[in-house]
Amino acid sequence: IATFIYCTAEVADIAGQARDVASAERVTPAEAAAYIERSQTLRLGHGFLPHSWRFYPFGRDPQLALSHMAHLFGARRRDELVALLCVGDATPHGPTSLSIDFMDGDAGALTVSARSALSLASSARYVEAMVPGDGEAAGVGLGVLTELGVRPWNEGNPDVFVYERDVVEADSIPL
Secondary structure, rough: OOEHHHHHEEEEHHHHHOHHHHHOOOOOHHHHHHHHHHHHHHHOOOOOOOEEEEEEEEOOOHHHHHOOOOEEEEEEEEEEEEEEEEEEEEEOOEOOOOEEEEEEEEHHHHHHHHHHHHHHHHHOOOEEEEEEEEEOEHHHHHHHHHHHHOOOOOOHHHOEEEEOOOOOOOOOOOO
């Protein structure tokens, strides 16, 4: 029901791209939820917000999805949010990786936010991101990430597939 492009980089290879996180503008969870709900990135991800190798159906429970985001960076023009980048909390790989989980908006502003996010990876071994890909279309984050040295697997073609299945109660499963 959704496809994503997996991107990674060794922190040592992209360390020169990192900038001081103190200069990044913080966004509240309420602002982030409103921005994500109307984003092209969420549409390309068919409503799913990734966090490392987990995919949250954002429309069902935005607060659950955002509860896994440790940092919400934004950029404004004339008090309007024009870009948002979300960095997840601990990934399934533990503290060795940093997960950039959502990117949308103005590419220039996202680049500034992504450089701030990379500064959070100083103790990690690698950075990972899941960028929604729907056929030929990919989220704006893919261009920003590749500019910074974070590379997609599989030549940038979707290579992570999200399936959804109905939950079946244990006593209704035939033995």
